């Protein structure tokens with residue numbers, strides 16, 4: 001009886017933790033199966049510099065970030081504010097973020113709906129802040145998922 005029960009539990013753990021991959025010691029459990037070890041090492045770093053504002057608006061088939069290009073300094077923050085034409089969101093274009101920046105960028109984008117994508121802003125005045133503290137200088141692109149087909153994008157140049 002007892003032996004049968006343990007065997008059953010061990011089999012289930014194996015299926016859940018490994019999903020067909022190579023066998024691993026059951027002692028480490030599902031926590032050890034997380035593939036995102038690089039991402040989990042960074043923690044949120046609040047802005048220490050200027051807070052910029054970018055408006056998100058739209059009507060008809062024209063949706064935009066204003067300004068659509070912004071030059072900031074590492075340590076600044078950008079507050080994206082829905083004005084009209086919502087719902088909007090702010091997603092960091094993954095291709096614009098070098099591999100060695102992703103962990104910190106992701107950590108600096110709280111409340112994500114998917115990787116480096118903020119929550120939906122559904123009313124006027126709703127906002128989403130991204131901190132650029134400890135973000136390497138470079139050119140980053142954000143887009144709005146609901147209005148991708150209208151090319152709703154902005155370029156953030158971090159100096």
Ligand SMILES: [Cu+2]
Nearest residue numbers: 087088144147
């Ligand atoms: Cu939008």
